[in-house]
């Protein structure tokens with residue numbers, strides 16, 4: 001079961017990675033919300049944030065933290081985000097909040113990815129949490145069939161439209177022994193926008209509550 005106290009500890013502990021004058025990549029979710037709240041106290045010491053979702057953008061703006069365009073900032077020194085699962089190699093499943101595509105873009109653009117989680121997110125093998133995949137709507141059935149061929153059970157997250165205007169398929173029933181290979185494989189299927197596996201670009205640091213994993 002997820003632990004709100006550990007999420008708050010992780011969000012606040014991530015502040016120690018924020019350097020003066022930096023532009024911070026900011027993820028999405030309830031753990032990141034604690035980070036954003038803590039970041040507000042430092043807002044006069046940073047240039048601003050690059051946001052991974054409309055939800056985080058609204059939160060950042062509400063607290064007076066400037067939200068910057070990744071195309072204008074260039075690469076970032078730091079990205080802070082949560083996860084739905086984290087294995088011992090710091091490889092992640094993300095996308096429970098449907099923000100995986102922009103999260104992946106900002107993670108890729110960042111030198112250091114600090115992932116903030118509570119202990120319920122730690123697993124030995126990824127896949128108990130259904131793997132989110134963002135898809136172009138017209139490719140939903142095609143991609144569903146490709147997932148079935150690979151032994152997964154695709155479930156359309158009906159009613160959810162991503163910030164990019166796309167849909168989410170959650171894949172149940174995969175025990176993901178080789179997440180890099182699966183990520184690369186799924187990325188080749190036409191219509192896949194992003195796979196919620198962060199294995200090719202895993203986290204660099206994981207904070208479980210206020211402890212470094």
Ligand code: 5RP
Nearest residue numbers: 029030031082095096097099
């Ligand atoms: C959103 C995500 C989140 O980081 C993930 O769902 C974890 O969320 P929370 O911190 O609320 O448990 O990937 O797309």
